[in-house]
Amino acid sequence: MIRFVIPFLAIILFFMEPVFSLFSPLNIGDTSYTLVPRFVIVYLIFIAVYYSRQRAIIYGIILGLLYDMYHIDIIGLYAFLYPLICIIASVIIRQIHRHIMTVMCLALFLIMVLEVLSYLFASLIALTTIGMEEFMVTRLMPTLIANSLFVGMFGWFFKNLIYKRVLQRQGDVL
Numbered sequence: 001m002i003r004f005v006i007p008f009l010a011i012i013l014f015f016m017e018p019v020f021s022l023f024s025p026l027n028i029g030d031t032s033y034t035l036v037p038r039f040v041i042v043y044l045i046f047i048a049v050y051y052s053r054q055r056a057i058i059y060g061i062i063l064g065l066l067y068d069m070y071h072i073d074i075i076g077l078y079a080f081l082y083p084l085i086c087i088i089a090s091v092i093i094r095q096i097h098r099h100i101m102t103v104m105c106l107a108l109f110l111i112m113v114l115e116v117l118s119y120l121f122a123s124l125i126a127l128t129t130i131g132m133e134e135f136m137v138t139r140l141m142p143t144l145i146a147n148s149l150f151v152g153m154f155g156w157f158f159k160n161l162i163y164k165r166v167l168q169r170q171g172d173v174l
Contacts, residue, residue, distance in 0.1 A: 006047065006165055010059050013039040014066060026142070033142040038111050040067070041085055042151055045107045046158040048086040049093045051166060056086040073127075081117060085110050104155045111147050115140050 017037045025032040040063050048056035060082030067078040089110055096102055119135050122128040130138070 003165065003168070005161065006051070006055075007059065009161070010040060010043055010047075010063060013043050014063055018071070024142075031138060034139045035146040036115065036139065036143045037150070038114065038143070038147050039150060041082060041111065041114055042107050042147065042154075043158060044082060044086050045089045045110055046103065046155070046162060048089045049098060049103050049106070050159055050162040053086060053090040056090070057083040060086050074121075074125075077118065077121060081114055085114055088113070100155060100159055103159070104151045107151050107155070108144060108148055112140065112144060115143055 017039050020037040020039075021035070024035040026035065027033075041060075044056045044060050044063070047059065061079050064077075064079035064082035065075070067082075068075045072078070089106060092106060093103070119128065119132075119139075128135075
């Protein structure tokens with residue numbers, strides 16, 4: 001039964017992102033701060049690190065295509081970026097210890113990479129007119145702060161859920 005929990009949770013997180021994006025933008029003074037929830041990519045990073053890089057890439061392609069179809073006008077951007085982030089996570093984690101705090105910090109770093117790459121692509125094709133400094137202050141930093149709360153609250157849960165699946169998978173093989 002736990003076999004279906006991992007993809008089911010990915011789908012739930014996919015549908016929760018737009019709900020939490022309703023809290024954005026936050027207006028403080030004369031400045032609007034945009035918080036972008038990145039629940040799916042955090043979960044995919046945990047899958048890539050603790051479970052299977054191939055599964056994370058497959059889920060990344062599928063959920064990236066869904067994200068592209070429902071949230072942005074460019075088909076293929078997140079279908080490319082999500083698997084790329086999963087590959088980067090699995091390559092980096094081979095070089096360092098898989099401690100939960102390390103994976104949480106890695107997830108935040110890769111969220112930053114995802115945001116910067118999506119901003120650079122949007123700038124390249126003129127979908128955005130904001131400068132890099134404004135992007136970093138009004139979008140990147142609030143996004144990292146908001147997602148650090150999410151990673152802090154759910155990182156242990158993701159690790160334990162995936163670890164249970166790994167144990168079940170090993171039991172099925174034996």
